[in-house]
Amino acid sequence: MRNKAEITPYDSARHWAAFYIEEKFNTMWQYREPVINDRSPVDIHDMRVASRRLRSVLLDFRTCIPKHTVKTLFRLTKKLTEHLGLVRDMDILTELLSQNKTCDNANRQSLTDFLFESAKHRRNEGRDHLLQFFQTLEQEHYPLQFEQLISLLRNGKTT
Amino acid sequence: MRNILPFRLDELFGWHDRIQIPDNWHDLHQMRISAKRLRYSMELYQVCFDRHFKETIETIKMIQDFLGDIHDCDMMIEYLEEIMHPDKFGLHDGKPTGNRAGHQLPEIQAMITEQIQSRKQLYNQFIVFWNELLQNRFKEQLLSQIDKTYIANVDRTNDLNMMERIFIDSI
Numbered sequence: 001m002r003n004k005a006e007i008t009p010y011d012s013a014r015h016w017a018a019f020y021i022e023e024k025f026n027t028m029w030q031y032r033e034p035v036i037n038d039r040s041p042v043d044i045h046d047m048r049v050a051s052r053r054l055r056s057v058l059l060d061f062r063t064c065i066p067k068h069t070v071k072t073l074f075r076l077t078k079k080l081t082e083h084l085g086l087v088r089d090m091d092i093l094t095e096l097l098s099q100n101k102t103c104d105n106a107n108r109q110s111l112t113d114f115l116f117e118s119a120k121h122r123r124n125e126g127r128d129h130l131l132q133f134f135q136t137l138e139q140e141h142y143p144l145q146f147e148q149l150i151s152l153l154r155n156g157k158t159t
Numbered sequence: 160m161r162n163i164l165p166f167r168l169d170e171l172f173g174w175h176d177r178i179q180i181p182d183n184w185h186d187l188h189q190m191r192i193s194a195k196r197l198r199y200s201m202e203l204y205q206v207c208f209d210r211h212f213k214e215t216i217e218t219i220k221m222i223q224d225f226l227g228d229i230h231d232c233d234m235m236i237e238y239l240e241e242i243m244h245p246d247k248f249g250l251h252d253g254k255p256t257g258n259r260a261g262h263q264l265p266e267i268q269a270m271i272t273e274q275i276q277s278r279k280q281l282y283n284q285f286i287v288f289w290n291e292l293l294q295n296r297f298k299e300q301l302l303s304q305i306d307k308t309y310i311a312n313v314d315r316t317n318d319l320n321m322m323e324r325i326f327i328d329s330i
Contacts (some may be wrong), residue, residue: 007206008206016203020180052195056199056203057203060200060203089234093238096231096235108266108269109267110263111266113264114263115239115242119238
């Protein structure tokens with residue numbers, strides 16, 4: 001893969017599109033396994049941010065990409081961001097609640113425990129939906145669609 | 160670059176009037192999304208600008224962080240209010256019917272009040288920061304930076320094309 005220094009203002013828009021779509025997609029997709037294995041909330045957050053960046057590139061370079069392709073890939077990526085968002089929101093909530101966990105007030109402590117459990121339950125629901133959506137992405141040949149798009153932008157034809 | 164960045168910049172600054180109302184949580188959230196879009200696009204085109212551009216991106220990130228913290232409070236308030244819903248707590252005629260969290264309603268209310276206070280502080284800090292950006296003509300300066308960079312790059316591309324033509328002619 002070309003490194004960032006190889007992108008210059010004088011390259012064509014198609015070259016820029018290929019370069020950045022590849023970079024942003026790879027960055028996002030590398031979190032797939034850690035997210036599926038629920039290794040850390042940070043992976044969920046990072047994959048969500050990376051998916052947003054990928055969408056931003058698709059939008060910025062949409063004039064270089066076939067309409068149907070950009071529409072499909074944008075829709076799927078947005079859905080992925082949303083699924084990740086449901087899990088991430090609950091992670092933020094538990095993080096905020098944990099700031100209350102150490103307080104002396106017994107009522108507050110018991111309430112925090114209850115809210116914690118409730119958030120955990122919702123997180124599990126969100127994760128189930130997310131895992132199902134990863135299967136949908138496989139069925140839709142999501143990574144292959146990106147590979148083909150990058151090849152089209154680089155060589156004028158798909159692999 | 161000359162089209163996308165000014166468009167994203169307009170999108171962000173277009174929220175100015177609507178965010179003057181502190182409770183406009185939806186517009187504040189949309190403004191945060193606009194800030195993200197602008198920042199991501201700026202990062203893509205960073206290679207065209209000088210090193211000072213990184214500082215400008217940092218400013219956009221600060222907007223995003225302020226709005227992110229406000230959004231976290233809004234999310235927490237929404238969650239707590241939802242938890243207070245009669246279906247969740249088994250309220251009857253406004254009184255808890257004794258389910259697990261029902262007796263904790265005053266505590267939830269206290270937590271909501273705390274979140275509202277934190278949000279108010281964050282919002283006020285953000286508005287001060289935002290107004291400073293307006294006073295310092297941040298938008299106009301960035302637009303001028305974009306214009307200058309675009310023109311310089313077009314000139315350079317023309318130079319390169321010219322050199323290429325001279326080279327081809329000399330073969």
